[in-house]
Amino acid sequence: MYLVPELLEEIFLRLPLKSILKFKTLSKQWRSTLESRRFMERRRMMMNAQTKTKIVADRIPPVFKGGEELEMVYLQCDFTSEPSLSMSCDGLVCIPVTGCVNVFNPSTGEFLRFSSGRDPPIHRYAKYRYSDILCDVFPGYNWRMGFGRDNVSGSYKIVKMFFNHYREIYRCCEILDVKIGTWQKLSPPPYDVGYRRKSTCVNGSIYWVKGSPYNKLLALDLHTLEWRDVGLPLGALGTSCQVANLENRLALADSYIENNHWNVKIWSMEAPKEVEETWSVIYSIPLLTFSHPVSSLFWFWIMPVAVSKKGNLFFQDNYKSLFKYYRETGEIRCIAAKICVITPFVENWSLLEVWTAKHMNLNI
Helix, strand or coil: CCCCHHHHHHHHHCCCHHHHHHHCCCCHHHHHHHCCHHHHHHHHHHHHCCCCEEEEECCCCCCECCHHHEEEEEEECCCCCCHHHCEEECCEEEEEECCEEEEEECCCCEEEEEECCCCCCCCHHHHHHHHHHCCCCCCCCCEEEEEEECCCCCCEEEEEEEECCCCCCCEEEEEEECCCCCEEECCCCCCCCCCCCCCEEECCEEEEEECCCCCEEEEEECCCCCEEECCCCCCCCCCEEEEEEECCEEEEEEEEEECCEEEEEEEEECCCECCECCEEEEEEEECCCCCCCHHHCCCCCEEEEEECCCCCEEEEECCCEEEEECCCCCCEEEEEECCCEEEECCCCCCCHHHCCCEECEEEC
């Protein structure tokens, strides 16, 4: 039975992902249709039109009150013992563990594992200093890492950096292309970056924050492999600042103290105009209603996760609680506790044929 290409595409658009992956292997014509830019764009628009926002989390929380706007994808795999270390890009998740780095796809359950080599030696005083107070550093204590996509080549890349604060001259930096699978030397950045601040990838560059006393925002272009300083919004970078990809824009979550309680401003970078970046405040949230007094906290930060179709913000704090902020009323609700949100769920399946696939358990 012959079906015209237009009708065939309409049928494919409404199929679940598992069926699309199978049909790609049945004929050259079907594969060409399913891998075409037109089909991928239409599929993406259809997925974005869904009423619920989806996010990926490490486990099912004891209580979840997500309501009608949020749906969770739960992961069950052997290498997510430290999900707070995870990095994400385009729906793919990267988690480093001692001796290796894992990259996996929640859409299909496929993953790759790369050796990260031996951790560089660190000074015994540094190990003592970090071992008790840092629960979210990468393996090796002083590793700083990043994961993102080169917009020109389409390759996903992992960056790892090491800084020895007791030997200023000892810096090392390497990068791995997921398609190639080997680490290559990379010129180190001009300065180190914060050890408790996660990186994020936006529009082909990875961003890191360097905190007090030299508040800076560092970026690496994954295609040119060039480092650059990014201009910060006036008045940003308070006590603890995090960067995130929020609706495909660079977001800066700036936590600060006011009236003995934590508050947060979330800045978003608009499209660069000429040379200077343009920032605007998109959320200003008083955390008085649920945060602890400053005197009881050693460290506090929030990470914006996703925005619902109605404009409500989902964000997580470093105590592994997930909150929903209602933009119109200013109300804040805790919708889940004891959970690590890894990334917004984005369907990604166009590059899987280059992977040597292994499988993990996935519960959607």
